Amino acid sequence: MMKFAFRSTFVISLLTLLYKATTTDMMVNVCGLLTANKEPVPLQGIQVELEVKDHVATVVSTLNYENKEDKPLEAVFVFPLPGDAAVCHFSAQIGQKQIVAEVKEKQQAREEYDDALSSGQQAFLLEESEQSPDVFSLSVGSLPPGESASIRLEYVTELAVQADEGLRFSLPAVLNPRYQPQGNGGGEGASVQVTSVPASLVPYSLSFSARVSSPRPVSKVESSSSLEPLQYLNPEQTQATVKLAAGHKFDRDVELLIYYKDAHQPTAVVEAGQASAKPGTLMGDPVVMVSLYPEFPQAVMSSVASRGEFVLLLDRSGSMSSHMNSRGTYQTRIDNARDTLLLLLKSLPMGCYFNIYSFGSRYEHIFPQSVEYSQETMEEALKKVKKMGADLGGTEILEALKHIYRQPCIPSQPRQLFVFTDGEVTNTKEVLDLVKKNSGSHRCFSFGIGEGASSALINGLAKEGGGHAQFITGTDRMQLKVMQSLRFALQPAVEKVSITWDVPKGVSVTVLSPLITALFQGQRSLMYAQLSGQSSEAAEGSVTVKYSLAGLPSQNQLHFDLRPAEDTGLTFHRLAARTLIRSLETEEREDGGWRDREVTKKKVVDLSVQSGVSSAFTAFVAVNKGDGEVIQGPLVRRNVPAPMLMKVSGYEFRSHYVDYDDDDADSISSLLQRSHKREFLVARGRPLPTFADDILDMKVNLTSGADDLPCSLDKKNSPKQPRRDPLLQLVSLQEASGCWVLDPALAAALGKTSEEVENSKPASVNQEVWATSLALIWLHGFKMDAQEEWELLAMKAVSWLRAQNASCVTECVEAGNALLGCNVQRDALGL
Template identity: 25%
Template sequence: MIVPITPLRPEECVPDPDAGLGTLRTERGNLPLESLDVTAEVTGLIAAVEVTQGFHNPYDLPLEATYIFPLPPRAAVTAFRMEADDRVIEGLLKERGQARADYDRAIAEGKRAAIAEEDRPDVFSIRVGNIVPGEKVRVRLTLSQPLPYEDGAATFRFPLVVAPRYIPGTPLDDAPAGPGVEPDTDAVPDASRISPPVLLPGFPNPVRLSLAVNVDPAGLDLREMRSSLHVVSIDGTNVSLQPGERLDRDFILRLTFETSTALAMVPDDEDAASGEGTFALTVMPPAGEAVRTPRDVVLVLDRSGSMGGWKMVAARRAAARIVDTLTADDRFAVLSFDTVVEHPEHLPEGLVAATDRNRYRAVEHLARLDARGGTEMLSPIERALGLLTDGERERVLVLVTDGQVGNEDQILERTGARLAQVRVHTVGIDRAVNAGFLGRLAGLGAGRCELVESEDRLDEAMEHIHRRIGAPLVTDLSLKADGFELVPDTVTRAGSLFSGVPLSVFGRYRAANGAAAATLTVRGLAAGGQPWEREVTGAASGNPAVRAVWARARLRTLEDRYAMGDRTLEETIVATSLKYGVLCRFTAFVAIDTKVVAEGGPQHRVVQPVEPPSGWDAPAAGGGQIGFGAQAMAASFAPAAPAPFAAPAGAPEGFAGAPPQSPVLRRPPAPGPRPGRGFTAPARPVPHAFESVRPQLVAELERLRAAEALPDPALAGYLADLGSRLAVLAGHLGGHQELADLARDLVAAERPGADPRGLWRRALTLLTHLTGGDTRPPGVLGTHLQPRDAGGRSTRAFWKRP
């Protein structure tokens, strides 16, 4: 049979500008998130931001909506509010398990409720339950955000999409921790909470975006405002997005003005009699050039699938520029990675002299790299750290990546202690970069994090990178207070002073009775080892954001230490979060209405799909490699069938419900262990065997013996650093009591009254004993053990499994 095919006349097929692959349209819409409104007030180097998310129930049944979204990684979330049916419910900050239990109970009772949780420094989720048919609900988040400043410009960056992240490891048998599209694995036990479904390309814009920034010009010589990724309208000092923009890339606004050295002191309102408060110190770097010392530099370049397109071009150029900064006195190595780690074929493995020939071969290798495969980041970082062992040279690790991995905590647990012994610079290349993780790595290594969001800004960013890879202007910074007291263990790390980048330090203080003035002296070593200092006089301030920004930084430090193995910090983290009213990974905001609106609870659950990040490769037609997530997996374009997402056994946590049947890009879950992994160690906090740390203890013992010849001040500094490393090893073992006790005392070696020689002898005795054939099990396993139910599944809350 022959069937004629005739073309349609133009008037018979009018194009729909909103139509696209997978489009699903109804008169009432099809997705719960209707609008996102962001308003920011910038004052100096801090922005006060309010985020309003508007939800709508287009269905005929009570709805629970879930939205997984990003926030700036250094922002402090200090308030949460739900508004519906002319009712306003203020959220309460509670321990996370308690908040989740309260939310689940309220939903089951038919009450309207909402909960806000943090899963990464820059990834959050909101659930709004019992939205009745046709109802609109708004939730508001209030946050304070510090602005990084360098080379005469501050940057306000607000992320708008959670980009897909590579998830390594073997899938778990436990019930999913969340409703995302990725299975939880032993390397990323909460992968299902950071992997929202992704809309297919061409889907109509589902969310109305409004973003406005007002800059307070008081005291500023504001010379220029420019947006690098969006078209904006500028009216005086007000900047706003043009209508119709999609949530597919970061909003970035750069403000050019001169800042100055200052010390802002904000007293506590609730307990003025205590004399306590929070300070913010800004110190401009001195003029002059740093003196370079011979360096060992390892360049680690991400060539995974998510780096396709313009990002790979930019990464190759950035890496080549870094190689060009090296001098004949330096040694270097180049490691490129996806699921495997490679080095230039015409160069030997390990560090080589930075001769013209070797640098040319390295650049030649970089020019041939293209994007492929997964993002197995742990193995190349470990290999790089294995090369940076010569303490007589400046040791530098440079990581060039988009940072789109899910196993951030596993990487910190395995490498955090060693990263703190080298200088780490990170170069993030993406329009939706994982800035939170890259900032954490750079912070551990007292280096810089440079973000490149477009090809247009690459040359400017390369100039910054060129200086960052060079030596800092002032190192070994310390603070001395006069007229007030620094509260111990509250001051953020001072690090080093780099050209064009002011030093920013936050901390808590206690006022001295009768002091005429408060001054803070910053001391360090300038070029050639010359002493350098700057005295700054304090000025009273009433800006409450200073306290919130400090609390967020303090919580970040504690959470990183927890991820690196110190499981004893859980209570401290929760107490700090609740005391200062700042959301963290161990707490949550919950808002519960007293009115019952839906008997029996929500009968439909939807997870809001997110936009494909701008600049990422779209999935190939008919399957094949997918740019999203950087995984070499075939795409599944069929909507997932509804399936329950039960809470982990024995715990009241939920995200009970199913992903929506909507036009989203999904990846099929792996049925078993994934092949091609560069490592097998789990990220869950299980107690590690003592033998796993014996080689490092042997190395520490050798260095300890060599340190005997140091003068007392230098020995005290060495012992304090040793204490921080031993604390991580103790946590890695599950809480080895002898190591933990020694580490605590060594950390205090630089305090007045300490006995460095006595501490050295004590450390020598214990490390000799531990490495001399004693295979006793660690002293205390405590919270490092995973509670299991009768079926062998973990009952430990997912946010406690770094």
């Protein structure tokens, strides 16, 4: 047995290495557990109950606090929520007493909270970050020794339709540090104190259950987390429940994919107003939620566009070196992104234009401006993509986008922007405002990579840019989701969208949602409208959406019952209020006079207070004004940690020692605990360089190795790279035109020798025709489970074969099947 000696000289050397490794990425807001070693965390557990009705979700979270210390506490918890959630209820249960919070102007709410604490009263404050709507701060003030409190938080949210027609719900758990751009003070929201620890060290538990109901049967529910079996509640299978399996860890977001049978039909549902609210107001009048699910003519959709300027923007910040899942058993984010860019470049149509940008603390581009897609430009791009690493520092996406928008658009080549990022930025609203300002010049397709990607940023990019958003977590294949979005990008752009309402006399319609500018085959669009007045005529209305598709006028009409549906609560009203609040907040940030901005801000505050829905300018506040004793003594602040993934700029710390005695094990454990439990304030400016800051995000793997004491600090080379995917190996060999070349590399990708491939070729067949036929047969014979990934590049290959006017296709297919051991029919290849 080898004795592990933890020498002071070794520690000093390690600190030096760690400090050097992280100073280049020092502007990243790394943060650690605020309490000192062994101090308790007052949050004991979180219970989440999800109720899904069709495609709208209501989430109730109960946070259970207990003060186990001998002095009163103020507990502060900064945590993520879905970026489009409408937070509509906040209350505290203390013993038998429930205190319901009110929505008030943010500064007023803060002053009430502070005044209550200074008076020895219990108070509770919930506020949304002013920089990013998917980050909230919860303060539990004056919790006496031995006291418990249950905090109830409720929000409603829409569920996005995925490309495979599943509805996606995500309960964010991971709150990775958000990068603060240099020179950006960030305003009030940037100074929020964030406390995070590696997911494995989160001290509180999570329980999660979901109830799903729909007019149509629930076919299945899937998740990246382990679930208990789906339980149906009725014979029609229109209601079901599901729970997280025991032992769930806080190492990833909880994602559910819900599938209904024949679910995606256009609908319009009216919800009654609040009885206590004044008629003529948003909450007092009925609200209609319209769900559009357009079906375009098959003749238009079967043709794939051969034009377009495809601008690919890749995040190369240090956090992209993290693994796709928290267990480190899958590719890193940057490796996955590189493979995806390969597939994407191979699938682009001939005749289009493209360019690739990447960003970190600065941005780079492969070509000075977009170039025509050809074999030469594709090869040049791929060579540079192979060298791309997570080596550009922080996540400053704003300047890269500004540069892209300064480039003139190419006539008759519609611009399609693909953004790949793990979304760890603080200036989310500034980025989204820029995309919205340029929405008329492009469509934006966004991809959130890894746990903790900001839903506000990823969904916002797609919404403001008229595109589609995808999230890639755990073992998801990025290639599949990107190709799904590429199909949307190749669809003709919908233009000249207009919406008209037909309602009985005496009823008026006020549209609350922004004008719809993007419609995609198979994608739902939601809009909300307020119905005012009354009518004695037939209780039916209709909404008609007119648009131009590929130059052809088209329309979809939807009839709906004006009588309110039963048992919808105020869900639609709150979602409508959230939609209108977001529009007004954007308007407040746009250029305009101070007086105009103040007027708009007041509208947001008034609407937020009236509807009880959170906004950037309001907060929930509750004060316990009971007859209890005044809480004596100064409050001790305890910051509740949120889980984050461990990483530092692509470096991993690996020790070459596995055998050591108990004393040494205690020393290592103590060192790691100290490194994970140090205070860090996310504020304007540079974080302070401390030992905890330098080691916090490093993964420590004790593995067998050399006998000498010094440890190694390896960049990007750890862990060992997996063998390349055979599909990507074959794809990498395709020419831009769509064909394959007959060479040893192709034979190896097919699992054959060059001699076998050459000798099987029919005598009269051209080499490239033979090679392309073999590649298509292999794809159909061995990779049908990944057809969505290679379908577009296979279409290019088929088009190329047709252009050759080859008369020997049948002979090629027969010989190819014999060589590869397949049974693929010629018709299946599209020939």
